[in-house]
Amino acid sequence: xxxxxxxxxxxxxxxxxxxxxxxxxxxxxxxxxxxxxxxxxxxxxxxxxxxxxxxxxxxxxxxxxxxxxxxxxxxxxxxxxxxxxxxxxxxxxxxxxxxxxxxxxxxxxxxxxxxxxxxxxxxxxxxxxxxxxxxxxxxxxxxxxxxxxxxxxxxxxxxxxxxxxxxxxxxxxxxxxxxxxxxxxxxxxxxxxxxxxxxxxxxxxxxxxxxxxxxxxxxxxxxxxxxxxxxxxxxxxxxxxxxxxxxxxxxxxxxxxxxxxxxxxxxxxxxxxxxxxxxxxxxxxxxxxxxxxxxxxxxxxxxxxxxxxxxxxxxxxxxxxxxxxxxxxxxxxxxxxxxxxxxxxxxxxxxxxxxxxxxxxxxxxxxxxxxxxxxxxxxxxxxxxxxxxxxxxxxxxxxxxxxxxxxxxxxxxxxxxxxxxxxxxxxxxxxxxxxxxxxxxxxxxxxxxxxxxxxxxxxxxxxxxxxxxxxxxxxxxxxxxxxxxxxxxxxxxxxxxxxxxxxxxxxxxxxxxxxxxxxxxxxxxxxxxxxxxxxxxxxxxxxxxxxxxxxxxxxxxxxxxxxxxxxxxxxxxxxxxxxxxxxxxxxxxxxxxxxxxxxxxxxxxxxxxxxxxxxxxxxxxxxxxxxxxxxxxxxxxxxxxxxxxxxxxxxxxxxxxxxxxxxxxxxxxxxxxxxxxxxxxxxxxxxxxxxxxxxxxxxxxxxxxxxxxxxxxxxxxxxxxxxxxxxxxxxxxxxxxxxxxxxxxxxxxxxxxxxxxxxxxxxxxxxxxxxxxxxxxxxxxxxxxxxxxxxxxxxxxxxxxxxxxxxxxxxxxxxxxxxxxxxxxxxxxxxxxxxxxxxxxxxxxxxxxxxxxxxxxxxxxxxxxxxxxxxxxxxxxxxxxxxxxxxxxxxxxxxxxxxxxxxxxxxxxxxxxxxxxxxxxxxxxxxxxxxxxx
Ligand SMILES: O=C(O)CCC(=O)C(=O)O
Ligand SMILES: [Fe+2]
Numbered sequence: 024x025x026x027x028x029x030x031x032x033x034x035x036x037x038x039x040x041x042x043x044x045x046x047x048x049x050x051x052x053x054x055x056x057x058x059x060x061x062x063x064x065x066x067x068x069x070x071x072x073x074x075x076x077x078x079x080x081x082x083x084x085x086x087x088x089x090x091x092x093x094x095x096x097x098x099x100x101x102x103x104x105x106x107x108x109x110x111x112x113x114x115x116x117x118x119x120x121x122x123x124x125x126x127x128x129x130x131x132x133x134x135x136x137x138x139x140x141x142x143x144x145x146x147x148x149x150x151x152x153x154x155x156x157x158x159x160x161x162x163x164x165x166x167x168x169x170x171x172x173x174x175x176x177x178x179x180x181x182x183x184x185x186x187x188x189x190x191x192x193x194x195x196x197x198x199x200x201x202x203x204x205x206x207x208x209x210x211x212x213x214x215x216x217x218x219x220x221x222x223x224x225x226x227x228x229x230x231x232x233x234x235x236x237x238x239x240x241x242x243x244x245x246x247x248x249x250x251x252x253x254x255x256x257x258x259x260x261x262x263x264x265x266x267x268x269x270x271x272x273x274x275x276x277x278x279x280x281x282x283x284x285x286x287x288x289x290x291x292x293x294x295x296x297x298x299x300x301x302x303x304x305x306x307x308x309x310x311x312x313x314x315x316x317x318x319x320x321x322x323x324x325x326x327x328x329x330x331x332x333x334x335x336x337x338x339x340x341x342x343x344x345x346x347x348x349x350x351x352x353x354x355x356x357x358x359x360x361x362x363x364x365x366x367x368x369x370x371x372x373x374x375x376x377x378x379x380x381x382x383x384x385x386x387x388x389x390x391x392x393x394x395x396x397x398x399x400x401x402x403x404x405x406x407x408x409x410x411x412x413x414x415x416x417x418x419x420x421x422x423x424x425x426x427x428x429x430x431x432x433x434x435x436x437x438x439x440x441x442x443x444x445x446x447x448x449x450x451x452x453x454x455x456x457x458x459x460x461x462x463x464x465x466x467x468x469x470x471x472x473x474x475x476x477x478x479x480x481x482x483x484x485x486x487x488x489x490x491x492x493x494x495x496x497x498x499x500x501x502x503x504x505x506x507x508x509x510x511x512x513x514x515x516x517x518x519x520x521x522x523x524x525x526x527x528x529x530x531x532x533x534x535x536x537x538x539x540x541x542x543x544x545x546x547x548x549x550x551x552x553x554x555x556x557x558x559x560x561x562x563x564x565x566x567x568x569x570x571x572x573x574x575x576x577x578x579x580x581x582x583x584x585x586x587x588x589x590x591x592x593x594x595x596x597x598x599x600x601x602x603x604x605x606x607x608x609x610x611x612x613x614x615x616x617x618x619x620x621x622x623x624x625x626x627x628x629x630x631x632x633x634x635x636x637x638x639x640x641x642x643x644x645x646x647x648x649x650x651x652x653x654x655x656x657x658x659x660x661x662x663x664x665x666x667x668x669x670x671x672x673x674x675x676x677x678x679x680x681x682x683x684x685x686x687x688x689x690x691x692x693x694x695x696x697x698x699x700x701x702x703x704x705x706x707x708x709x710x711x712x713x714x715x716x717x718x719x720x721x722x723x724x725x726x727x728x729x730x731x732x733x734x735x736x737x738x739x740x741x742x743x744x745x746x747x748x749x750x751x752x753x754x755x756x757x758x759x760x761x762x763x764x765x766x767x768x769x770x771x772x773x774x775x776x777x778x779x780x781x782x783x784x785x786x787x788x789x790x791x792x793x794x795x796x797x798x799x800x801x802x803x804x805x806x807x808x809x810x811x812x813x814x815x816x817x818x819x820x821x822x823x824x825x826x827x828x829x830x831x832x833x834x835x836x837x838x839x840x841x842x843x844x845x846x847x848x849x850x851x852x853x854x855x856x857x858x859x860x861x862x863x864x865x866x867x868x869x870x871x872x873x874x875x876x877x878x879x880x881x882x883x884x885x886x887x888x889x890x891x892x893x894x895x896x897x898x899x900x901x902x903x904x905x906x907x908x909x910x911x912x913x914x915x916x917x918x919x920x921x922x923x924x925x926x927x928x929x930x931x932x933x934x935x936x937x938x939x940x941x942x943x944x945x946x947x948x949x950x951x952x953x954x955x956x957x
Contacts, residue, residue: 086175087116091190098193106197110190114245117185120175121290127166128289131159138162188217188246195227204235212242219329250279251327254335257342269346273339280336281396284320291316298421308421311414318407337366340397344376353384361391365401409829416832451542459539468612469620472590472634474543477626479536483770485601485627487528487932490521492557492601492651501563501643502578506556507667511674518678521939524932526675529557530668531928532599533655540597540632540657550595550657551664557601559651560608560643573640576610576631576654583617587636593659594635600625601651608644612637625650672928679927683809693802702799711888713879715862715901717803718890722795727788728868728894732917734785735767735817735868737775759832762911766818769793769933773940783944789817789919790937796864796921800899804862812931813860813924819917820875820908834875835908837884840922842903848882850903862923864899867892872914880905892916 094109130136138161143154184190191214198207208231215224231237244251253276260268295312297305325335344359357380363373380386451461463475480488494513495503510526533555541550558578563569572580576598598610604625612620612633623631633639635656644650658664697719706718723731758764767775772789775781793815801810820834841860842850852858865877870893877898878889882905889909890898900906902922924930 084173085112085116086173087113087120087185088175088177088181090116091181091184094190094193094197098197101200103197103200107194107201107203110194110197114185114190114194116175117190120171123170124167124293125286125289127163127170128292129285131162131166132289136162136166138165186217188214191245192224204231205237205241207231208235208237208241209243209245213245216244216246216329248279248283250276250283250324253279254327254339257339261342261346264349266346266349269342270350273343273346277339277396280324280339281400283324284400287320287324288317291320304421311411311418314407314411318404318411321404334366337363340366341373344373348376348380353380356380357384357386357391358394362393362397364391365393365398413831454539454542461543463621463623467621469614470590470612470633470637472544472595472632473612473637474632475623476539476543476630476632478628479539479599479630480532480601480628482627483933484528484532487525488532488557488601488653489651490525491529492559492649495557495559501569502558502560502574504556504558504578506554507665507671511667511671514671514674514678518682520682521932521935523675523678524930524935526671527928527930528932529555529653530672530675532653533668536597536599536630536653536655537657539630540595543632544595546659549661550659551661552655552668553594553658553665554654554656555665555668556654557651558654559649560641561649562643562646569643573613574643576639576641576652577656578654583613583638586613586638588615588638589636590634591636595632595657596635596637597630597632597655597657599630599653599655600627601653602649603627604644604648604650606645606648607642608648608650609642611640611642613639625652676927679809687809690802690805693798697795697799704803706890711879713887713900713904715804716879716904717899719799719803719897719899720893721895722799722866722897723792723868723895725894727792730785730788731792731817731919732819732868734772734781734789735765735819735917737767737781737785758835759830759910761823761830761832762834763821763823764818765821766816768817769815769931769937772817773933773937776944777940783941783948786937786941790934790941792866792919793921793934796866796897796899796919797923799897800862800864800921800923803899804901806925808925809927810862810923810925811927811929812934813857813922813929814931815922815934816920817917818920819915820911821915822872822874822911822913830910830912833907833909834911834916837880837905837907839905840902844882844884844905850882850905857922859924859926859929860902860922861925862899863902863904864897864921864923865892866919866921867894867896867898868917868919869894869915872911872916874910874912875916876909878907878909880907892918 090109090113094106094113097103097105097109127136131138138158140154140158140161143158145151145154191210195207195210195214198204198210208228211224211227211231215221215228218224228242231242232239253272257269257272257276260266260272291313294316295309297309299305321336322331325331325333327335340359340363344356344363347353347356347359357377360373360377360380364370364377367373377391384390455461458478460477461474462477463473465471465473468474491505491510494509495505496509510529514522514526533552537550537552544550556577558576560574560578569580572582573586574580576596602625608625609622610625610631611622614620615638623629641650701721703720704717705720706716708714708716711718769789772781772786776783776786793812797810797812838844839850839856840863841856841858842852843856844850870891876889876891879887879900881887884905884907890896
């Protein structure tokens, strides 16, 4: 029989764990305990009169709250004996108290103990639930009253202290002072297990071991539960190949485990407090807290030392299976096998073991019956998980300001105020969601209107913008400048498409930064561009030119005296960096004494905003390094709006029209051409119940589908280690946790081809299929203006847990691609939707998966018509149509997703670059040249 020996052995017994506690050799001569006693002192608030009375009360009547307070007092007074006994008794009484409560919960829920209300019934359904609560409450209170002679005063703080084993810290010290070193060592160890990060306790343990010479085996966990002890002994016996011992302890471990699990779940009822005064919402939220707590029991109980042990419960059946096999109790071994497999049915080793047992016992599958307790346990766990999955998807969680009661009201107000300060307005919050993160605001930066925000440009946008920076005009004083005048001139001379696209990127980036700035500043009137440029700084040839002046972001260098001391009412500046500068190159906000108020490093996408009159400077980067940024100036006067900016836009349109006009073919011609190549329109708008919709088959061959699928998956083959090249693929789908979602853009694919990780053929297919799709959509809808790629994404969605779950969710919820679908069914064309998208298409690459149908939907999100994807099938539609994707229940669904725009400003630059790179690669292939760096 096989067994993952190494895996089982490496679970680590007592020794392995003990090492982590005591290995650090710290030299301590005197034991040093720091205990903050202030918080315990206030526990004594039971009142002096009562405390005095307690001393004459029978010992049994004193409860842990008082015992603990008295113990701490004795500690303060250095009465070590009293301290040790009081604290020990407090611990015992607390344990007893907790046990009574969970016994009561269990007895009441099992009906072992009845309530005086048990005869109360109602024929009305709505009262049955009430009666159930009433009966349970009555039972619990009576039980508590009967079982506890005196009632402790328990606060949350006190309970936390006991749960975190804080009394053991005192006990440890008092025992030590009484020269009971072994007891002290165990108390210290017990405290350590719940507070493994506590440095003091680690030192003390080292002291006990090295200086007081306490044997490792004498460090006992004084709070250990029987099942944990049996677990440890199971492992020890297993290590010694003492199979009878393994069986004995593993069985005892499980027996106690089931009891502890029941208790743990029952104790969850004490979790959480009811919020608000609305019955249904208060109770419902509480129920969710309870279920969440119950789902955590497995992890809580699997902590034997300081961390949860993975597969603790499941692996007990592995030990049992193996031990029973060794002692030739094959039926029991088979039972353990069956039980293990209910935890994990696809465990390879266990499956092999099962086959072996089948042969030996002449068993069929039906003879493998798991243990009842385990089967029940797992059923319950799955049920709870399903409920919570469903809740997480569909439940309306409380809003912040919903149902606040008096006490909480102030707190809520404070929180709202804080949130308000955090997010100056709603726009900024929305930007944050897009990864644009405000890292410092004016209140942090000492002067009004200053801010620093990260993430305003993506890495690829920076790269594209640097292409423009490379066309910079003459260096004066170490800075060089690119402005829109120069851009226009160059475009006229040489209207290349990639230059055109870079300029469009620049304009778009400028618009984003302007919008962000305006949102942040909330000026009375709108902001207009006054000046837009790209400035790069590097060390000047002659370092003297920077000697008596402060280099500025706009490329100038001025004296401190010529800096303005006043903020302008109508001038604002932003600087958005285009590259990462590792050393130097910092941005500095200055104060009136020439000092630095604050400074920031330079990285792609970071944006600094300030009033144009504000004092600032930069440090010039070290030799050989360039520091580039887009520098924009704004005004609040419309009449000052930058003329160059507008002229450039007009010019770009003209250049584009000219190029497209030359290549235009009629729709009829193009569609005929597609038909001849085997493309068939299989469904039109009428079939699909919507105006601008169609389905075409034959848009890709099996071979092309396969090639594209490989391109889509090439990223995940990379794994880590290419962090500089690819951001980690997002493995969990943004839409559902039941699917993995991997995608690749044209930009990434081009980079990967350059690295030799995707073949030129792969990239070529990617571009060709995209272009065919674009052309078909443009011509099918008979558009009179050219249609451009806006964004192209090759994506696979993979079911992670196969069809085990009866999934209620969608692979992609109903949405439109260019607006925000509102609950009332309307769709608003505003931020953060990609409003520039006019048409969408999906080219499917395979059909060997379950579920995953595409569907068009009504405004209320219900299904209208659905389609099964298959290789070569294309669905094209107006981007305003509502649509979604059903759950991918098993297997992997890959598609080429394409979004198009009629606005040339949003042209996806990556296609143009990719074509260029590909052309070069093909030429190189012919001549046998190596690729050159991008
Ligand atoms: O994959 C599909 O069928 C549709 C995906 C989609 O609608 C989207 O990504 O916006
Ligand atoms: Fe979509």
